[in-house]
Amino acid sequence: MIVRKPQLSLTQKLYLPEILRGLMITMRHFLRRKSVTYEYPEKAKPVPANFRGLHRLIQRPTGKERCVACELCLTACPANCISMVATDPNDPNVEKFPLRYEIDTLRCIYCGFCEEACPCDAIELTPHYEQASSRREDFVHAKSRLLENNQFVPEGERISRVKTNETYLRV
Amino acid sequence: MEGGVGIESHLFMDLILDLLPILVKMLVGFFVVLTTTAYLTLAERKFSAYMQDRIGPNRVGPFGLLQPLADGVKFIFKEDVVPNHVHKVFYIAAPALMLVPALLGYVVIPFGDSIELFGRTITLQIADVDIGILYILAIGGLSVYGLFMAGWASNNKYSLLGGLRASAQMVSYELTLGLSVVGALLVYGTANLRQIVLHQTEYWTLFGSIQVPHWGIFLQPLGFVLFLISAFAESNRLPFDLPEAENELVGGYHTEYGSMKFAMFFMGEYTGMITISALTVTFFFGGWHIPWIEHAGLTHNVVAALGVLAFLAKTACFLFLFIWVRWTLPRFRYDQLMSLSWKGVFPAALLNVFGTALCLYVLRRPM
Numbered sequence: 001m002i003v004r005k006p007q008l009s010l011t012q013k014l015y016l017p018e019i020l021r022g023l024m025i026t027m028r029h030f031l032r033r034k035s036v037t038y039e040y041p042e043k044a045k046p047v048p049a050n051f052r053g054l055h056r057l058i059q060r061p062t063g064k065e066r067c068v069a070c071e072l073c074l075t076a077c078p079a080n081c082i083s084m085v086a087t088d089p090n091d092p093n094v095e096k097f098p099l100r101y102e103i104d105t106l107r108c109i110y111c112g113f114c115e116e117a118c119p120c121d122a123i124e125l126t127p128h129y130e131q132a133s134s135r136r137e138d139f140v141h142a143k144s145r146l147l148e149n150n151q152f153v154p155e156g157e158r159i160s161r162v163k164t165n166e167t168y169l170r171v
Numbered sequence: 172m173e174g175g176v177g178i179e180s181h182l183f184m185d186l187i188l189d190l191l192p193i194l195v196k197m198l199v200g201f202f203v204v205l206t207t208t209a210y211l212t213l214a215e216r217k218f219s220a221y222m223q224d225r226i227g228p229n230r231v232g233p234f235g236l237l238q239p240l241a242d243g244v245k246f247i248f249k250e251d252v253v254p255n256h257v258h259k260v261f262y263i264a265a266p267a268l269m270l271v272p273a274l275l276g277y278v279v280i281p282f283g284d285s286i287e288l289f290g291r292t293i294t295l296q297i298a299d300v301d302i303g304i305l306y307i308l309a310i311g312g313l314s315v316y317g318l319f320m321a322g323w324a325s326n327n328k329y330s331l332l333g334g335l336r337a338s339a340q341m342v343s344y345e346l347t348l349g350l351s352v353v354g355a356l357l358v359y360g361t362a363n364l365r366q367i368v369l370h371q372t373e374y375w376t377l378f379g380s381i382q383v384p385h386w387g388i389f390l391q392p393l394g395f396v397l398f399l400i401s402a403f404a405e406s407n408r409l410p411f412d413l414p415e416a417e418n419e420l421v422g423g424y425h426t427e428y429g430s431m432k433f434a435m436f437f438m439g440e441y442t443g444m445i446t447i448s449a450l451t452v453t454f455f456f457g458g459w460h461i462p463w464i465e466h467a468g469l470t471h472n473v474v475a476a477l478g479v480l481a482f483l484a485k486t487a488c489f490l491f492l493f494i495w496v497r498w499t500l501p502r503f504r505y506d507q508l509m510s511l512s513w514k515g516v517f518p519a520a521l522l523n524v525f526g527t528a529l530c531l532y533v534l535r536r537p538m
Contacts, residue, residue: 016396019496022499022500025499029222032224034224036225
């Protein structure tokens with residue numbers, strides 16, 4: 001391939017005018033002071049609305065979980081990180097509920113399939129992503145902790161971000 | 172006998188009073204230059220950050236203002252490694268040879284007019300030498316030994332290449348640096364930096380009323396541009412930082428250096444920048460002179476104090492220019508650097524000398 005050298009004009013050959021042009025560009029940036037840096041630990045980087053972070057179990061108004069232990073999340077989970085023991089709650093309004101519900105977030109791939117599979121919007125991925133610990137146990141979230149994870153969602157959005165089928169909201 | 176002792180103690184007091192201002196000037200000068208060097212590194216990092224739309228160091232102290240301190244502490248406490256394959260004597264001597272000339276350079280630069288204190292006239296200059304400019308060029312020429320010695324003693328191909336480039340580049344640009352001031356020297360008729368500044372405090376009167384100071388930039392515009400180009404190359408700053416060239420030569424001549432020995436190279440570079448900026452101001456921007464301040468009716472001492480501030484401000488402008496250019500321009504290729512020196516700057520500097528000499532001959536010819 002023949003690479004032809006570009007024909008430079010006299011001002012370009014003199015080089016100094018072009019240098020001044022370049023200097024003006026850097027000076028513009030210098031004076032504009034618009035930083036692209038996120039000062040992370042002090043100010044969190046804003047996450048998109050559909051960000052998939054740590055899971056939460058959405059609560060009923062009574063404070064109990066909304067989950068009916070249908071095990072659809074568990075079935076949908078490609079990483080097999082959800083485990084559940086279902087039982088009868090002795091409540092005429094609730095047919096079934098999870099006695100134990102655990103998510104191993106070390107296995108979880110945060111795909112959000114559990115959220116999509118859930119017929120009653122009982123599980124959701126919050127925007128929270130700051131999970132650090134030096135112990136493996138801390139990454140296995142039991143039911144109580146999944147309920148506590150509601151704190152990572154602002155008060156107004158605690159119920160659900162998804163439009164919910166009314167049938168499951170009676171209690 | 173008694174009287175004799177009295178006279179001797181009187182002489183002794185005189186000696187003390189003569190030495191004291193010099194010592195104070197030395198200490199203050201040393202302190203100011205080293206502090207500026209330290210904060211120049213912070214300025215470099217901050218300004219580069221702003222130019223690249225970043226924030227820059229802001230962890231240590233408010234706005235990162237204590238960063239140089241943290242850097243210094245880190246450098247001092249780092250393990251001082253001397254690799255096995257180096258030539259020990261030269262390896263250890265090289266950083267000192269780089270830093271010492273850099274710290275010696277600024278002593279002849281006048282940073283202010285004189286002040287009158289307790290009936291004594293104190294010139295605001297550490298050493299008033301008649302051959303000031305020659306001294307600076309000579310001392311500046313020494314720093315190439317530090318670079319070359321570092322490159323050679325490191326016994327490493329990258330360092331060697333860096334050292335070779337350093338010596339070739341600095342020899343070439345020393346020549347152009349020297350030649351570019353010859354024109355100015357012809358105009359001023361002296362090599363004494365104080366006299367040069369005093370020469371620039373005079374005025375031309377244009378159109379009957381407008382007074383324009385005799386600044387070197389008006390007398391020697393071409394000389395100024397050539398001087399500035401050579402100054403960038405002489406202080407190994409981008410776009411002429413080929414001796415370092417971190418993306419081709421790892422770190423160039425200081426590849427094998429760490430801890431305080433590296434810091435000495437670093438300080439040498441920045442102190443050199445300060446000296447060359449101060450020299451540019453002295454030669455082409457009237458040194459401490461503030462135009463038209465003679466008409467303000469201030470006392471001599473106040474004018475001198477303001478002059479020191481003006482000198483520092485002017486120097487700071489050039490230091491900013493160094494940083495500004497560094498973060499704007501990419502590095503030259505080696506052959507481009509050499510051809511710019513020998514085919515561009517050198518003939519232009521010769522032309523400048525010739526043109527200046529011709530003009531002076533015509534203007535100053537006895538009528």
